[in-house]
Amino acid sequence: MKAEAWIFAICTIFLVLVTPAYWFITEAGSTGGDWTGTSALTMTTLLTLMVTIYLGFHAKKMDDRPEDRKDGEIADGAGELGFFPPYSWWPLWAALTLGVMVFAIAMGAWWLFIIGTVLGAVATCGLIFEFYRGEHAH
Structure with missing residues (x-):
């Protein structure tokens, strides 16, 4: 580094x-x-x-x-490199809610921005806590 x-x-x-x-x-x-x-x-x-x-x-x-x-x-760097998460759908939902929020600001629809914020909070929680439940739980 x-x-x-x-x-x-x-x-x-x-x-x-x-x-x-x-x-x-x-x-x-x-x-x-x-x-x-x-x-x-x-x-x-x-x-x-x-x-x-x-x-x-x-x-x-x-x-x-x-x-x-x-x-x-080169051989000194052999071995486990770290944890790499498997596939996840949560980044897609987080990006879509951000897109809804930006669209709402551009159109001046504050009600849509609030809906996007709530859905964004759900998507962010899902992204953060995806390894606490389901098939990839730690």
Whole structure:
């Protein structure tokens, strides 16, 4: 994870340098400037910073992985990789309820937004608690 954190840190530093330069160049070149590009670069900078902090935080808590060591071999990474959940229908229902909520906001139908919120709560609970019951219960 340390290598990944460094990659995102370098990207963050690059974007911290490029974003003000882009803003300055576009502001000087036209009367109104380009707020769309500047906003996109700012949000990209914050996104890479967020990923850098997340990976850096978890890299400190983890033991060294074979790919993080200079003397690591391919065989060192053999074995169980972790738990991967089987198929699930709950992400589909969560996405559909989010679609209903966005459609309701676009159409101004607040009653439909409330229905979407209730169905979204049910879908989120189903997604969270799917491994507590049924054939894949722990």
